[in-house]
Amino acid sequence: MAMTGETSTQLALRDPDIRLMLRVRNDDSAAFAELVELYHQRLVTIMQHLVNSAEEAEDLAQEVFLRVFRGRKKYHPRAKFSTWLFTIANNLALNVLRTRQRKPAIPLNVRDSGPLGPRPAEQLVLDRERSPHDRMQQQELAAIVQQALGTLNERQRVAVVLNKFEDMNYAEIAEVMELTTKAVKSLLSRARENLRIALKDYIYMERGQAGQAEPKGADDEEGEV
Amino acid sequence: MSTLNDDDRANLTAYLDGELDEEAAQALEAKLSQDAAARAEVEELRQAWTMLDYLPRSSPSATFTHRTMEKLSLEKLPVETGKMPAAGGSVWLSPAGWAAAVAAALALGYVSSQHLWRPVPDPDEPLVKHLQLIEKWRAYEAVEDLEFLKALDHPDYFGDDLGS
Numbered sequence: 480m481a482m483t484g485e486t487s488t489q490l491a492l493r494d495p496d497i498r499l500m501l502r503v504r505n506d507d508s509a510a511f512a513e514l515v516e517l518y519h520q521r522l523v524t525i526m527q528h529l530v531n532s533a534e535e536a537e538d539l540a541q542e543v544f545l546r547v548f549r550g551r552k553k554y555h556p557r558a559k560f561s562t563w564l565f566t567i568a569n570n571l572a573l574n575v576l577r578t579r580q581r582k583p584a585i586p587l588n589v590r591d592s593g594p595l596g597p598r599p600a601e602q603l604v605l606d607r608e609r610s611p612h613d614r615m616q617q618q619e620l621a622a623i624v625q626q627a628l629g630t631l632n633e634r635q636r637v638a639v640v641l642n643k644f645e646d647m648n649y650a651e652i653a654e655v656m657e658l659t660t661k662a663v664k665s666l667l668s669r670a671r672e673n674l675r676i677a678l679k680d681y682i683y684m685e686r687g688q689a690g691q692a693e694p695k696g697a698d699d700e701e702g703e704v
Numbered sequence: 705m706s707t708l709n710d711d712d713r714a715n716l717t718a719y720l721d722g723e724l725d726e727e728a729a730q731a732l733e734a735k736l737s738q739d740a741a742a743r744a745e746v747e748e749l750r751q752a753w754t755m756l757d758y759l760p761r762s763s764p765s766a767t768f769t770h771r772t773m774e775k776l777s778l779e780k781l782p783v784e785t786g787k788m789p790a791a792g793g794s795v796w797l798s799p800a801g802w803a804a805a806v807a808a809a810l811a812l813g814y815v816s817s818q819h820l821w822r823p824v825p826d827p828d829e830p831l832v833k834h835l836q837l838i839e840k841w842r843a844y845e846a847v848e849d850l851e852f853l854k855a856l857d858h859p860d861y862f863g864d865d866l867g868s
Contacts, residue, residue: 501832504832508773515768515772519772523762523764527761540768548779621758621760625759639756649723664718667721668718675752677752
C-alpha cells in the first residue's frame with residue numbers, strides 16, 4: 480500500500496522486513512537468507528498460480544530473490560517490503576507469460592503428471608486421508624479451477640492471485656501492479672465474473688465436497704469453461 | 705432475472721471484498737434484499753471464489769534457501785570488468801603530451817566537481833546509519849528512565865554471578 484506521509488524510518492519501525500532489507504542493503508548475507516526463508520513459500524505459491532508450473536515457479540522465485548539482492552543498493556523503503564517484493568515478482572511473471580504467448584508450449588493435463596500435481600510424498604499423505612471418490616472429485620475440482628483461472632487474462636490473474644493468496648487489498652494490489660485502485664476494482668470485478676461463469680456449473684461439486692448440499696443430477700450440462 | 709445494472713455488477717466484487725464505501729454498500733444491499741436472482745448471483749460469486757482453495761499448493765523444496773544462497777555466492781564472485789589491453793603496438797605519448805593530458809584531466813575534473821557534479825543525498829542514509837538503534841527502539845521506548853535502566857545492571861537484580 481502506498482504509505483504517503485510516512486517517513487522511511489516510520490516504515491522501518493513498523494515493518495521488520497524493511498529492517499532486514501536495509502541490512503541486506505548493507506551487504507548482510509545472513510539477513511538476505513532470513514528474507515528468503517521468510518518469503519520463499521509465499522512467493523513460490525504466487526508464481527505457481529501465475530505461471531501454472533510448480534518447477535518453473537521455484538526457478539522464478541529464485542530469480543526474484545536474486546533480483547532483490549542485485550537491486551539492494553537502490554532499495555528505498557516507501558511501502559511494505561512485501562509490496563516491493565511482489566512488484567518484482569509481478570514484473571517477472573508478466574514477462575514470462577508474454578514470452579510464453581509468443582512461443583506457446585504444448586499444454587499439459589494438470590490431472591496427470593503435470594507440474595501442478597502434488598509431489599509424490601504429498602500425494603501419499605493426501606491419498607491416505609481421503610476416500611478414492613473424494614480424491615477423484617478433489618483432483619477434478621482442482622483441474623477445473625485451474626482451467627477457469629487459465630481463462631483470465633494475465634493482469635486479471637495477477638490481481639486474483641494477489642487478492643486471494645496474499646490477502647492484499649485493492650490499494651496494495653494497485654501498488655504492486657502500478658495501477659489505480661479504481662482500475663484494480665474493475666479488473667477484479669471482471670475477473671470474478673469470469674470465474675463465476677466458468678465455475679457456475681461445478682459449484683454443486685464443491686458443496687458436495689464440503690458435505691453441505693446434495694449434488695445436482697448427473698445429466699446436468701457441462702460448464703462454460 | 706436479476707435487476708442489477710452494469711454499475712451494480714461492477715460493485716458486487718468490491719462489496720464482497722469489503723472495498724465499497726458505506727453509502728454504495730447500503731444502496732447495493734437494498735437492491736439485493738429485493739432481488740432473489742441478484743442474491744443468487746452474489747452467492748455464485750462467493751462460491752466461485754471459495755473454489756480457488758482447490759488449487760494445488762506445492763511446497764517449495766527444502767533446499768530452496770540453500771540453493772538460492774549458493775547461486776548468490778556464484779554471482780558475488782568478482783567479475784573482471786576492465787578491458788584487456790589491445791594486442792599489437794602501443795601508442796606512447798611524449799612527456800609534453802603526458803603533461804598536457806594530466807593538466808587537461810585535472811582541469812576537467814575541477815570544473816565537473818564545481819559545476820556539473822552535485823552529490824545526491826541519500827534520504828535513507830540516517831536510517832541505515834541508525835538501523836541498530838531503530839531495531840531496538842521498542843525496547844528503548846519501554847524503558848523511559850535511564851536511571852532505572854542503569855539500576856537493572858546492579859548485581860542484586862540480575863547479578864553476573866548467577867551462573868557461578
